[in-house]
Amino acid sequence: MAQTADADFKTRLQTWLPKLVLSPSLALVLVFVYGFIIFSVYLSFTDSRLLPSYGWVGWENYSKLWRLSHWEVSLTNMGIFAALYITICTVLGLGLAIFLDQKVRAEGVIRTIYLYPMALSFIVTGTAWKWFLDPGIGLENVLQTWGWETFEFDWIKNRDFAIYTVVLAAVWQTSGFVMAMFLAGLRGIDNEILKAAQMDGASNWNLYRRIIIPQLRPAFLSAFVILSHLAIKTFDLVIALTGGGPGRATELPATFMYSYTFSRNQMGIGAASATIMLMTIAAIMIPYLYAELREKK
Amino acid sequence: MSVASQDTAIRTGRVTRTLIYLVLLLFALFYMLPLYVMVVNSVKPLGEITGGGMMNLPQAFTLEPWAKAWSSAQIGVEPTGLRPYFWNSISMVVPAVVISTVLGALNGYVLTKWRFRGDTILFGLMLFACFIPFQIVLIPMARMLGLMGMAGTTWGLVLVHVVYGVGFTTLYFRNYYAVFPTELVRAAQIDGAGFFQIFWRILLPSSGPIAVVSIIWQFTNIWNDFLFGASFAGANSQPMTVALNNLVQSSTGVKEYNVHFAGAILAALPTLIVYIVAGRYFVRGLMAGSVKG
């Protein structure tokens, strides 16, 4: 009798245990992520300035936000930045992965070299990049002293081109990681199919176009998600490289939000911009998550 | 999971191969460039740097900037160098990485082998949490830490990093365990093995590659974090990045670029070492789980 009760308890424990194990993480996430998101959305409807305050102002912060040319600039920059950053990283990552997959000698060394930028924060590499891009002491100067006197590379100082230097540095940091993801995808492809296709006389180009790249779909999706969230979160890169300048030519939503919330004591407007950023992320992520997770049932 | 050494069946000609090596080499140079600038300028006397020629090799090689950055540069009121902050970082990063990895492994295990109604939604919730911009949680997080009495402590920072890292670690382990044969788990269950026994004896032994991915990811993210470290650390728990920032960002006075670069490399050394040592397991781990999904 006692034994069956004990066994009964054990089975019940076994059914509850998994949920019990999951619950601390879930509780943390609910409070520290979703609770905070709700708080932040709430703040966007209040008159908060230096610190949170709870006077309701309705949509005022949003209407102010959309009147700010500063916000428009940062949205336009986001569009340019995200499109270029995601495309270039994906193309470059895939290309390098394919090249590296050709039984290359010293693959390990090359791979580490491609990957290491991911290990460094821009607090560390920011100055090096700034120097390198600075026409006075960097690439332009070096090539000119080496004899190529007409060489010009002053993008970082040019209002119309500075955003591309941000793209360059961002691509430098993450394309190696994307490469690793594609490489992993390539290594997972069944060689038998390839051999069969080769027997049929398919060219390498066709092999990649018709068979291999289509099979990399999961890697493409992972890369897209990781890159798009990194693009939206891009912050220290801009601070380290251009500080948002020249003028405000490289301002992005994340720097906008930080500046309004913390430097300008307009927490309400900062929260409104954060809400819009979150909605954008949700618009990208929820369909992806839905498709990904449903498929696996 | 042992597909790591599988090579492609594609064959290439000699010209193509030369071209491939050329391109790979070119990009290797591109990736190395900032590191080169940092290293070369960290071993020059300051005069050589301000004299221009940032790409040139040092004329008078010196390690003094390194010594200064490590032990005598001005970080605050006292010239302590980065040394004390290094240990602050270590004592924050190690527990945070361990805790978030363990939680991620357990979550992944539950979400794949002990499925229940609504588990996918819970996973979706945790995953979406990875994408929250950290700037917006600063103020409410500070309040919570204050309420819990953890403000300004290393353990407060550990908590913060666990919270915002657990989504990623769960993702990695879940995808990895998803392709792990469920029959083995069922068989063990029939043999009377319990929840933790199965995890400990069956899943854990083969979790090496994905644990490496999770550890590398968490280690680099937490080590490099500045925002949380600056905002939530107390005077005795400020991490290395905050100290480096104090060294580099000082508002007035002569900028000792050679010391700044030496400090920057010192601050990046642990993550670099982790990448170099564990790098190949990284691709292997990615291959085994997260990308194949």
Next chain:
Amino acid sequence: MRSYLKTTAIALALTAAAGAAKADGHGVEVLHWWTSGGEAAALNVLKEDLEGQGVSWTDMPVAGGGGEQAMTVLRARVTAGNAPTAVQGLGFDIIDWANQGALANLNDVAAAEGWDDVVPAALQQFAKVDGAWVSAPVNVHSTNWVWANKAVLDANGIAVPETWEDFAAALDTLAAAGVTPIAHGGQPWQEATVFDAVAMSTLGPDGYQAAFIDLDPEALGSDAMKEAFDRMAVIRANVDENFSGRDWNLATAMVINGEAGFQMMGDWAKGEFLNAGQTPGEDFLCFRFPGTQDQVTFNADQFMMFDQGGSVSSEQAALASAILSPSFQSAFNVVKGSVPARTDVSDADFDDCGKQGMADLAAAAASGNLFGSMAHGHANEAAVKNAMYDVITAHFNGEFDSETAVDELITAVEIAQ
């Protein structure tokens, strides 16, 4: 899992211990952004002074963005209910925190040491809120200085310019001689610093007051304001092509080694010249921006004292009184390039620029020509200051012409209020 529980238990225990350690506090915890050699060394004098009195000093340095980073940290600390005892602060930040009721009342110390009599009234506006002293001023920086390389000026036959016209002519001379006329760093705050002086020269003291302090839309939209933007365009035409994003001290270096003639920058630039072994009057010149000889626009570093349960702790009082002591005021400001925050400190240890700075400050304070600097958060709150930055920097970088800039200035200020 067991080890996890164990670590959690340890964590809780440690937290409790840390909390206890904080509560008894026989010292001050100081949040500041003075981490570079000279300043930090000068601050160390203060620290040793306090430690001599048995007050321990816990250092909490957070550099970056002229204190912006530290202000973010401060907000997190206050929100957590864990405010540092003393925090470096500037202008309106101090008033904002005082209005939040977060600062302690230092009136007892102030009365005992007679601060009311020795601290200039314009400065008291930022240290005293609703009749209560809430912070201890360390120094007064003035921002409308021009720094010049004497050899370059002499070689081109340029005397110290007295008017804008003189100055513009000098710029032309230098440009013709192949020297970069103005060394400038293209960061919003530096552009605003230049604009501060330029606007003072076109608007005059009354117009400056109306536009930047009272935010009168008419003054903001006046012709004199447009003239200020026009002069900024002249200055823009006389900087080198590589100015954008440059740190101010690198711009100073251009003047030091003769690449450039002038730099418009606050008095902290002096330290760079001194560090390079130069002597004021012989190697470099310091003078007020042409047309603002009688005015001083200032900003002042202070230490705010955060409320510790309703009263000023004895440690805070000791710190405040040490900061205001004439010996520290002199020692610190000789290093920093600024001038003492009290008017009764001897100028014996200061160099010529320092002496002139002290004399100018006293004269401006006496004649009502001492104004808080717009560029450095002493004319208006952070939101307005940054809104002005946006317009000034956009105009300087060619995004707006002067007419548009004036209109944008009015709109931006309106949204920010």
